[in-house]
Amino acid sequence: LTKNLVLHITLSAVRHAHSGQNISSQMSERLCEHAHRERGFSYALVQVTNPATRHIYAKKLGGKEVTLIDPTTWIWKKNEHESLCPYKDYRGGTIPNILLKLEMQRP
Secondary structure, three states: OOOOOEEOOOOOOOOOOHOOHHHHHHHHHHHHHHHHHHHHHOOOEEEEEOOOHHHHHHHHHOOOOEEEOOOOOOEEEEEOOOOOOOOOOOOOOEEEEEEEEEEEOOO
């Protein structure tokens, strides 16, 4: 990996009062355009837990789901004798990793 190759998008949010107004899609698109044009990023990686966000990155922005993660299997080492399984009761299903090749969406 090289500097500014992969942008890792960890979170995006829109107030509930503004949901359904295409704001999240526009915000995500602008973020990717800026990262590519101004910072030289070639790819973006997003882990999504919401179906709407999955639709935005995988369908609207043309990302590809490259892997699925099952957080119920994650084991975090607390120390050499103890470990934690913080998401063992998670019921949200698998979490897709979506990879986007960043290109300018608009002229």
